[in-house]
Amino acid sequence: MNAALVFATCFGLWLVLSGHPTPFHLLEGALASGLVTYLNRDLEVVSAAVRCSPRFLRYLPWLLKEIVIANLQVIRVVLDPRLPVDPTIVRFSTRLAGDLAVTTFANSITLTPGTVTVDVDGKDFVVHALTHQTPESFAVMERRVGEAFRERLP
Secondary structure (H helix, E strand, O other), X not given: OHHHHHHXXXXXXXXXXXXXXXXXXXXXXXXXHHHHHXXXXXXXXXXXXXXXXXXXXXXXXXXXXXXXXXXXXHHHHHHOOOOOOOOEEEEEEOOXXXXXXXXXXXXXXXXXXXXXXXXXXXXXXXXXXXXXXXXXXXXXXXXHHHHHOOOOOX
């Protein structure tokens, strides 16, 4: 069942992104989706992603909204004549347990303009921020990622 879901997800994404529903492209997409499914059959990451995909799909619009807000904040900082840039290195530990959740959290921070995940060592994060941030600044995102991956944070 997992393989069918992975194949359907890959092929569906192929159809949406290719924009060419010709027989050749459909065959090419089916072959590529089948190859991806076959090569990833033993990966726990793929099965975890398939299990959490509905919750993860609810996380994506929230992340997109946060990216837009962060873009506007960075624009405001850059265009301000006083240029209120206050680069900060923030160190904190995440309460997330799974590798996929930790990786998603790190990537979500980096996708948000004005912040870059510099290092992740186990559960310890080092994040560079354009303006002053605290570890608590990332708590909402951490909670949202936890919900997407069915992790209850203490």
